[in-house]
Structures are given as C-alpha cells and as structure tokens.
Amino acid sequence: MKVCVIGTGYVGLVTGICLAEIGHDVVCVDKDKDKIDTLLAGRCPIFEEGLEELISGNIERKTIAFTTDLAGAIKSQEIIFICVGTPPLPNGKPDLTALDAVSKLIGQSINGYKIIVNKSTVPIGTAKRLKKIIKENLRDDNNSHEFDIVSNPEFLKEGEAVNDAFFPERIVVGSESSRAIELMKNLYKPLIEQNFAYAKNNKNKKDKIPVIITDSTSSELIKYASNSFLATKISFINEIANICERVGANILDVTHGMGLDSRIGSKFMKAGIGWGGSCFPKDVRALAFTAEEYGAEANILTSAIQVNNYQRYKIVQKAMDVLGIIEDKTIAVLGIAFKPNTDDTREAPSITVINKFLELGADVRAYDPVVKSCPPEMDSKVTITPDAYRAAEGADLLVIVTEWKEFLHIDYTKIKELMKSPCIIDGRNILDKKTMAGLGFNYRGIGV
C-alpha cells in the first residue's frame, strides 16, 4: 500500500521504517530540512539502536523516500499517518498546533479517498477535531473526495523502539468507518501475522499480534490511560520507597516480594528519581485536564504527578543531608538522558536536579554516554565531561540520575580515589549498598 508518514521524529521514523520493512511503499515527510537531508544521506537523526541500518537498507531497496514536500506526498499516497509532536503548553495542555497545521494541508491536498491515521498522542476527541479541520479545508475542486479518520496510538519505548514496532504487544485501531478498519487490517496484516523478512529467525518474533478494534474516543483513551497507569505505578512504588526510608525497610526486598504476585508483576516497580521524558509527564497531565474538563475526578492522576515532582527534589534534599551547604560544592551527575539507550532529554529528571544544584550555587559536571549537551538555557553553566572519571575528579558528591548499563561497570575504587569526598546518591538504585559501603562510600539510594 502507498503510505505517507508525516513527522520523522521517534515515532514517525520508526513507523515509516516498520511499514517499509513489512512491504509498503513509504514516503516520510518532515518540515525540518536538516532532518530530511540527514535521512537522505542514509543517516539517523536520533539515537535508536538498529534504526540507521534499516534506514539505509530501505533507501537502497527504494521502499522508503524522504521529502519536505508534504502536499506532494499526500497526493501520491493513500494512507496518511500523522506523527507530529504534541508537546505540553505551559498550562500542561497538549499543543496541537503542528497537528492542526498538518490537517489543514491534508484537507487542501486531498485528491481521492484517503485514510488519515493519527499516531500522535492526543486529547480525547482529537479524531473528531481532525475530521472537522480537514473538511473545512477541502478546496472547491476536491470537496467531493472522501476520507476517513483512524486513531492508531503508538506504544513504542524509546531505546527499544525498533523492537517494539516490529513485535508490538497490541495494535489499537479506533475508527467509526468499517472501510478504514478493513484497510488498516490489510496494512498491518504482515505485522499481525508476524510474516515479514525482519521477523524471520528473530528471537522476539511473536505468534500473532492482538488487534483491538474500537471507536476513536476509546482508542485515544487507551493510550492516555496506559501511560498514566504506568506512571502511577512508578509513583506508587516511590511512595512506598519513601515509607521504607522512614520505617527502616528495604524497597528492593519489598518490590521483589510484591512483584512475584502475578496480579502485581515486577515491571515498572523500580523506585528511583521518578519518571520523565516526552510522554509520561505530558500524558498524565493531559488526562487529568480532560477529566477536569468533563467534570470527572482525577485524584489518582494528580497525586501521581505530585509524588513524581517530590521525588526529584528528594535527590536534592539527600544532597543537602550529605553536603550541608551546597554552594561552591562540586557535584558530578551521571546521566542526562531521561532514560538509558536514548538521546532524548525532554522533561528529563536530570534537568530539574541539575537546575536546582546550579540555583544553590554548586559547580555541576555531567556525563552521559550519548547526550553531549544540556538544554541551551543551562548548557553554559554545566561542564560536560568525556567520561564518568573526569566528572568525579575533585567532586564532593556523585549523583546517578540515569540507569545506563555503562554505570554498572565503572571502576568505583578509582572513582573514590578521584573524588574529594566519597559520597554517592544513587537515584536509580543501580549499585549495591553493601558493596559501595565496603569500598568506603557514603552511599544513599532510594528506599534502601
């Protein structure tokens, strides 16, 4: 089938590649010319394992094309995926400017039956909003053209995006049109049946992917509710970790004991500095907003957000406990990305923590295996080091913010020798308390 993917960010790029790999003719569009030039050169503009090889492979096989010509791509393709960003506005509501702009152009460019598939995470009712904008923008000579809207939320995890795209746990298709639903089932057939070259001999290949067919509103809510549930699960366990610290229990044993109960499960049960990134914070806030708009209570969601905000400042409190006055102290921060295996720093806990340390007058050094700068407003105030050892040199405190695997294999004896005072705050509980104490560190984890 002929597919157009609008937006070549984390979601759009992975979606485009996945659809090309399962046999479709894909045109990816972005308004960012630099991104398109990078992609045309066969390089990947984001850090996502395995993606670059797939991009160059599909370019060679001519199964994927990259362009900035949105109108042209809409005209030539039959299924149009929208994968643009929906970042939060200062009040927490999702900004739908990019989505509206794209919908307008779709309306102006339609030249035959099209399915408009929205993959961006959007507030409830957005499918209806898209339909209205597209209808309003149909030109006189194209107003007889039919189109259908589909909500097809994305559940990929940055850092594991390629694997999640090819071997998803479910595909959700929400639409009021049976014609569109049938075409979507056809589009995803190789994926649903796990019958495509990349899946062959892949250890992650599944027997069959479940497909949930529903209305567009329920589909939009499935995405928000899923992310909100996961974020709430982390906030819940962080609250338990804080109780552990007060009563002298160990969160690692507590979560192990809880997680073996199959009704609870062990995933998303790691106590730490809390959730961040481009999805959880904005999606939980957006769902809480929707609840308020429609007069429903969202007490659990607002509490999950509060617990998460508090958890970041807990790291700063722990630093104060260890160092006393923070001013003029040197603090080494390990990890800038919001989670391992990605270069994404959107709403990363590191940003809040580093900002607070800077505000209190600390000299901050930061190291991340992939991220080599902080956001512009704070970048000049933070020294980015080429490795963890340089960050630790002369430091009064070392704070682990992101659970990169690399941080497990650091020579902590050497780190201790390099530091001015051997103090570690492990915001992800990746190190063993007893081992670190044995090495002579003043070690503080979360709830241990």
Ligand SMILES: NC(=O)c1ccc[n+]([C@@H]2O[C@H](COP(=O)([O-])OP(=O)(O)OC[C@H]3O[C@@H](n4cnc5c(N)ncnc54)[C@H](O)[C@@H]3O)[C@@H](O)[C@H]2O)c1
């Ligand atoms: N990143 C994730 O892990 C993830 C997972 C699931 C869902 N989502 C959702 O998917 C959506 C996209 O997220 P992302 O992380 O890929 O965003 P992103 O910011 O990485 O990518 C968005 C892309 O859209 C492009 N764009 C914006 N306006 C455009 C226009 N008018 N025409 C063409 N291109 C345009 C931007 O240049 C950018 O390249 C968001 O709604 C997000 O919440 C993200």
